[in-house]
Amino acid sequence: MGKGTSITCQDCLWTRHFYFGVGFSDCSLESYLEARESPLLPVVKDLIVKHGKGKEEVYDDAVATCRECAAIWETEFIYVMWEDAFHYSYPDQCPTCVSKQLEVLDESLFESMVKEQRLVCPLCKSHQLKISSRMLWD
Numbered sequence: 001m002g003k004g005t006s007i008t009c010q011d012c013l014w015t016r017h018f019y020f021g022v023g024f025s026d027c028s029l030e031s032y033l034e035a036r037e038s039p040l041l042p043v044v045k046d047l048i049v050k051h052g053k054g055k056e057e058v059y060d061d062a063v064a065t066c067r068e069c070a071a072i073w074e075t076e077f078i079y080v081m082w083e084d085a086f087h088y089s090y091p092d093q094c095p096t097c098v099s100k101q102l103e104v105l106d107e108s109l110f111e112s113m114v115k116e117q118r119l120v121c122p123l124c125k126s127h128q129l130k131i132s133s134r135m136l137w138d
């Protein structure tokens, strides 16, 4: 089962569809990554072997945006905390410009960013992005 939201730039017609999976809350971080065939799986497995299961684990499908270059991409969001000063989080940098100035948005935050015109078109840097369609399937 999944959900999706498309956004379109009213100025240059850049359109992108974003998927948000649902129903991952009752599986482990490792099975979430397995289901996603994520390249992060060996990294996370290695950390768990070394440090044990995290005290706090957050993981979900998300959309990330870069404050430097306005790139917008779909990503797995992962945050694992072992001790107060030791954690692993992903994504940690922009794949386009390597900036670390990222915002990671879940579905509702993503939609409100679009509605409040706080999201910038990666192509023409316009703020005129609109939700153009929504999908739900199982």
Ligand SMILES: [Zn+2]
Pocket (backbone or CB within 6 Å): 009, 010, 011, 012, 013, 014, 121, 122, 123, 124, 125, 126
């Ligand atoms: Zn645009």
Ligand SMILES: [Zn+2]
Pocket (backbone or CB within 6 Å): 066, 067, 068, 069, 070, 071, 094, 095, 096, 097, 098, 099
């Ligand atoms: Zn960037």
